[in-house]
Amino acid sequence: MNKDQIRLAIAGINGRMGKSILQLLNIKVKKNILLTGAIETKLSLIKRKKIFYKSKFLNIKSNLIDIINYFDILIDFTNPKSTIKHLNICKLYNKKIVIGTTGFNTEQKLTIKKISKNIAIILASNFSLGINILLKILENITKIICKNKLQNKTDIDIIEKHHKNKIDSPSGTALSLKETIMKIYKKYNFMKDIKCHSIRAADLYGEHNVLFSFIGEQIELIHKASNRRSFAEGAIKAAIWLYTKKTGMYTMNDVLEI
Structure with a gap:
């Protein structure tokens, strides 16, 4: 692997956005991006489906800690409870995270803001x-x-x-x-x-x-939106942008400079 490549992991690989991001990474060559892992709670279903990335089996686990050494940035499209769990693990291991999950309550939003003092986070309700x-x-x-x-x-x-x-x-x-x-x-x-x-x-x-x-x-x-490609493009663009950031809370306004 090239040392300049950004290692990505996807949380919720079997969800609508997870599938869209995987599909885009499979058909569009991005030399500086490498998908190195994914997590999905319904692992038995995933094993039956045998998900591929670049003609190889994708490294999929049910727990983020099992792939923690294989990625630099996590793209998370799951649910509020799971995202907060993943966020705390990312904080512990100094991993950056792009959050596309919605539906956070006030306490969860405060947790995200607090953790952004330790790691770099992009939080967006929409990446298009x-x-x-x-x-x-x-x-x-x-x-x-x-x-x-x-x-x-x-x-x-x-x-x-x-x-x-x-x-x-x-x-x-x-x-x-x-x-x-x-x-x-x-x-x-x-x-x-x-x-x-x-x-x-x-x-x-x-x-x-x-x-x-x-x-x-x-x-x-x-x-x-006629399909989810624009959202997937935005999420990948956000991850590439976030790679050089150390800490802080960011939005797509920062990524797109608008």
Whole structure:
């Protein structure tokens, strides 16, 4: 192995995002990236499937500690409880982590922030370029509304659609969209709730609509994902960016410089 290669591990290799990242790494040559391990709790199912990386069996275990010496950065798309467990192990062994898990409670978010003083962490509810551009657009629209004192004359709704097996509702991305608007409102000493509406159906990849309703007119911003490749691309890009960082909490804004 080249000493300049970044050794990656994936937590949740059998999940939707884990499969997407693996597929992308198999079809797209990235000379500075090497997938050296993965973890999955349903190991018996994985063994029957025999997952391959670059025509070889992928080193898959059920416990992160069993592959701890084989990776530099962990990409984690699991669930809040598992991610916090993995995070504490990464802290103990000085491993960097890219977190795509959503649905953290307040205590878990504080744990992530605290551990970022010891290791480098990227936490993002969505890794796609489009959503992160949308977040920046929302920030600018909300500033214009506040500067013109239109807060009380504007209704904002967020509608999100995902596959029927998605657990958290609203989605982490929808909450990030809401949080972006609320932060601007707070700067202008204004508080107003923003409603999030969730739809869970079939195998939808993900759609987010933000609707600004004024008297006599509307602005509607829509982001649709036709597949998960853009999210996988973003997660890998985030891992490469994080490799040179020692400690700290980062977002996709830092990765994309927006």
